[in-house]
Amino acid sequence: MRRFELAEPQTLEEACALLNDDGDAKALAGGTALLTLIKHGIFIPKTLVNLKKIGGMSGIDYDRQRGLRIGALTSIYDVESSPLVCQYYPWLAEACHLVANIRIRNMATIGGNLAHGDYQSDPPTALVALDASVDLTRGTGTRQIKLSEFLLGSYETALQPGELLSALVVPPPDSWRGTYIKFTTGSSEERPCAGIAALLRMEQGICRDLRLVVGAVSPRPVRMHHAEEFARGKEISEAVLQTIGAEASRVVDPIDDLRGSASYKRQLVGVLVRRALAAVIH
Amino acid sequence: MKINISTTLNDRTLEVSVYPNQTLLEFLRDDLCLKGSVEGCGVGVCGSCTVLVDNRPVSSCLMLATDAAGKRITTIEGLGRNGALDPVQEAFLKHQAFQCGYCTPGMIMAVKGLLLNNPHPTESQARDYLSGNLCRCGTYVEVLAAVQELAGR
Numbered sequence: 433m434r435r436f437e438l439a440e441p442q443t444l445e446e447a448c449a450l451l452n453d454d455g456d457a458k459a460l461a462g463g464t465a466l467l468t469l470i471k472h473g474i475f476i477p478k479t480l481v482n483l484k485k486i487g488g489m490s491g492i493d494y495d496r497q498r499g500l501r502i503g504a505l506t507s508i509y510d511v512e513s514s515p516l517v518c519q520y521y522p523w524l525a526e527a528c529h530l531v532a533n534i535r536i537r538n539m540a541t542i543g544g545n546l547a548h549g550d551y552q553s554d555p556p557t558a559l560v561a562l563d564a565s566v567d568l569t570r571g572t573g574t575r576q577i578k579l580s581e582f583l584l585g586s587y588e589t590a591l592q593p594g595e596l597l598s599a600l601v602v603p604p605p606d607s608w609r610g611t612y613i614k615f616t617t618g619s620s621e622e623r624p625c626a627g628i629a630a631l632l633r634m635e636q637g638i639c640r641d642l643r644l645v646v647g648a649v650s651p652r653p654v655r656m657h658h659a660e661e662f663a664r665g666k667e668i669s670e671a672v673l674q675t676i677g678a679e680a681s682r683v684v685d686p687i688d689d690l691r692g693s694a695s696y697k698r699q700l701v702g703v704l705v706r707r708a709l710a711a712v713i714h
Numbered sequence: 715m716k717i718n719i720s721t722t723l724n725d726r727t728l729e730v731s732v733y734p735n736q737t738l739l740e741f742l743r744d745d746l747c748l749k750g751s752v753e754g755c756g757v758g759v760c761g762s763c764t765v766l767v768d769n770r771p772v773s774s775c776l777m778l779a780t781d782a783a784g785k786r787i788t789t790i791e792g793l794g795r796n797g798a799l800d801p802v803q804e805a806f807l808k809h810q811a812f813q814c815g816y817c818t819p820g821m822i823m824a825v826k827g828l829l830l831n832n833p834h835p836t837e838s839q840a841r842d843y844l845s846g847n848l849c850r851c852g853t854y855v856e857v858l859a860a861v862q863e864l865a866g867r
């Protein structure tokens with residue numbers, strides 16, 4: 433692989449200082465995205481700041497009032513296999529389980545997945561539906577912003593120079609029931625062509641609340657606010673499913689890429705949204 | 715400048731120095747002459763460089779050697795004991811779960827990882843876990859037969 437300097441700080445403060453002092457330095461977590469870019473010659477590194485020797489940046493906590501807190505260096509496999517995540521947020525466990533293959537999930541970190549900002553990802557879609565936030569730190573002081581505001585576009589995030597993502601915070605699951613479905617046009621372990629997260633709150637057969645997010649088709653996960661509003665107070669009949677699917681299909685602005693043309697993805701979104709909602713209801 | 719690390723490789727503790735940009739796969743093959751782990755795609759897709767880190771499969775082509783510090787690495791060379799093959803290797807032989815053999819060390823390490831994690835996988839669990847280890851000869855049916863035998867023990 434191309435040569436680079438490697439800094440191996442022991443603390444978050446040190447890591448932020450290194451990144452702040454050297455504008456060419458880049459953080460390295462699981463390396464699954466960054467080393468691939470380096471190998472392909474897309475990113476030419478000078479100094480990498482290895483985060484993996486920093487203590488206390490991984491692990492999962494759950495509190496009924498505050499919800500879930502996941503350290504940025506937690507591997508995607510540790511998220512999907514956490515009993516807390518499986519019990520309270522099964523659709524998040526599923527979105528993590530559907531990432532890549534077992535080797536990548538053992539190496540890749542959840543913080544790296546979000547900070548990379550690749551639109552063809554699974555966890556961000558489920559996390560935006562859950563209204564998750566991220567903690568960003570410069571070593572001293574931390575700011576918390578909504579994930580939906582952190583993800584700005586394809587490979588673009590709200591991270592400032594010298595800033596690191598330290599943790600992911602997910603509100604309590606309350607009475608949501610949900611699902612995440614991934615659709616691939618290549619082999620089963622491929623990146624998503626489309627991903628749908630649907631969370632539903634039902635009371636006596638009536639939809640009290642809906643969160644519907646379409647991921648991987650446009651530069652960032654998109655919440656279907658109109659469809660959500662339309663569903664509230666209604667029984668989710670076949671006709672309502674059709675309307676919501678059509679609305680989602682109309683609203684998305686898909687990117688043409690290797691995994692499908694824009695018109696194919698638009699069609700697909702309508703079908704997948706109906707499937708996702710039907711799966712939650714039944 | 716090289717970085718000094720201490721790691722455990724196939725049950726032996728090693729004090730070694732590695733280059734910052736050296737992958738674990740390059741370190742195993744080029745520095746230690748352990749040629750069992752092989753490079754296929756080089757980007758985490760094919761699985762032929764699979765090794766275990768603390769008993770979990772990873773792609774050694776995407777792991778920096780320096781990150782082996784303090785970890786327990788197991789490669790295909792570390793499976794047999796005193797000249798005897800590992801049960802996974804025996805099962806692969808019995809079911810002829812290979813043809814050209816290029817993917818085989820990685821496939822065996824992935825199966826080892828599966829069984830360490832879940833000693834009695836169902837067929838669908840085995841398919842799910844092994845889906846990212848590619849075999850271009852198409853020996854998947856034989857690999858799954860080997861796994862089913864091991865799972866039944």
Ligand SMILES: Cc1cc2nc3c(=O)[nH]c(=O)nc-3n(C[C@H](O)[C@H](O)[C@H](O)COP(=O)(O)OP(=O)(O)OC[C@H]3O[C@@H](n4cnc5c(N)ncnc54)[C@H](O)[C@@H]3O)c2cc1C
Nearest residue numbers: 459461462463464465466532540541544545547553554597
């Ligand atoms: C073969 C393969 C298949 C894949 N398939 C899928 C898939 O199906 N679905 C899916 O969702 N994803 C998929 N991915 C992407 C994978 O999820 C990401 O590569 C991974 O999550 C990135 O995490 P990492 O820890 O390896 O990040 P790294 O590669 O270490 O870093 C990625 C980027 O994030 C930055 N970064 C990392 N951590 C932090 C931090 N704490 N704070 C600030 N910046 C940080 C780095 O500077 C870099 O720019 C696949 C990847 C591979 C290699």
